[in-house]
Amino acid sequence: MSAIAIHGTTSNAGKTIITTALCRIFNDKGYRVAPFKSQNMSLNSCVIPNGGEISRAQALQAHAARIEPTADMNPILLKPKAEHVSQVVIRGRPYADMNVKEYHDFVEKQGRDIVKTSLKNLSSEYDLIILEGAGSPAEINILQRDIVNVYPAKLARAKCILVHNIEYGSTLVYLFGTLKLLDTERELYSGIILNQAQGTVDAVELEHILEKPVFGVVPHIEDLHLPEEDSLSLKNHDGHFDVGVIRLPHMSNFTDFDALKLEGLKVRYISTSTESEIKRASVLIIPGTKNTILDLKWLREQGLDHAIVQVANDGRVVIGICGGYQMLGKRIIDSGFENNREEIDGLGLLDVVTRFDSYAKITERIKGTIVGDGILEKFQGEEITGYEIHMGQTSTSLKPCFIINRGGKTIQDGAINGSVFGTYVHGIFDNPPIRKAVLRAIQKPSSNIERDLDDEIDRLASIFSASVDLEKIEALI
């Protein structure tokens, strides 16, 4: 059995797609090849034939290698549950929920044995294993409990290739620093691959300083649709921008969007209508605010009102949370409880009216069920949790998003109209069904150019083959 390990100078170096490409290329050449990644953190898991689950990235790579995925290909899967807590899935089966400290202790005690067993299982079945690393192999603060980079590479006697994403800049610095810090282990590295190049790259100076061959320069691949891969699946085809959050002056509850990042979505704040981000956003969120009316006026001053309506008219997803929900409505009537006595038009995207006619403020944790249609329809009946903090009462003619239980009473929450919805529930994206609904909705626009998965893998493999010296890589085997 031979092994090649793909390590990156940073995360998002491109390890996953390079591993995918190599799985396909070497399977085409007649090798029995399997992917391996000791540990993956992802909410995107995939059910394998015997019923367990592994990261979707390794399942995709198995598909590229034309084999069934098995738990050994990703023996440790971390599924983030809350801040600093993950469900730890060992060899396909849920093992326990752990915080960071508990997980580190667990890895120190058992991590290496788990990795060893799975690598052994794979090596008895395959000619070639492509090991994907995680993060950078030169994180000197955690080297002693490394189970993802140098440790499995040494176990499998793998020849390592170091990948750098040129988009990040400082190419020489990252590569040089990584190899230098690895000290004697730099001997494990047979060469370099540069990724995401736009334009030409002078590799001669790099080879001279690094004393390692550059196997190739892989271009940035437009429009690559590999839906199972975390960081690729959710990109717009023209860039990396997914979710725009309107940066209201009195914005509250900043943590509402963190869970979206776990899905690999890029979240950016938007504060002017001229920003190109608003044109590229697949999802626009108007967040909670401590002052709805003042922020709505600010929105108009910035010209963001027209921009948001345009996004909604384009069929892209617009979500209002709490104060943002109130803004999406037709009218807000303040009887002098939020600010002064006044009435103001909302953005008019949802047929709802909000009244501030008492100081009553709701602050409560809630549980509920999805009942909305539009982009929530597929997830009707799924349960959600969250919390409410707001003043104001909202009435609507539209279908609610949720039926919630608040303090023993069952009430309707929110309003939905196609791809636009609003809700009072904070922490709404902590609920997997809601994230899935958003992901599903934003993958739609690209569905017209969706290609067959195997065609896409073949396209990746052929671009990769054309840009690297495959003979040198095959010589590592």
Added chain:
Amino acid sequence: MNNLMFLGAKSCGKSTIMNSLRRLLSEKGYRVFTLNKQDYTSMEVRGQSLCGQSLCKYDYILLEGDELTDVKIADMVDASIVLVGDIERGGVFAVLYGMYALLNGQRVSGFLINKFRGDDTILMSGLKFLEEKTGVPFLGVIPYVSDMDDFIEVFRRAVEPDVMSQILGVNL
């Protein structure tokens, strides 16, 4: 008093750091001149030199750089260099040590880590390792800030006052 260049890869946050330090120094009554990469690149294009600026009326010149070749600007104004690493994308020790080693340590007076999430005790062994390997101190680990309005306060709390004061030659 020493001039200072913040050197780091693209979007590591060095401009924000430079501007925060400018504000902190201004609050103390110092006159500070900041020069970002576009400034001196366009000056170079126009054939102007830094020395042509009447810089003597400033107490401090703060600069940013993202390539090793930018160090020539630090040479011009005799600035010491703080290396900035973005930990969000990983490889932070590699990028810091890579810069240090490729510069042969010249002018390097401190390391700074930006955009850290979580409990920073996990980093300690790495910081210590790099400090011992290079003899260059860490100025601090700046937590990830989602609201840039909060950055200056977070920065103020994150930097080691003694190390910063020593690098700047002034009590901050």
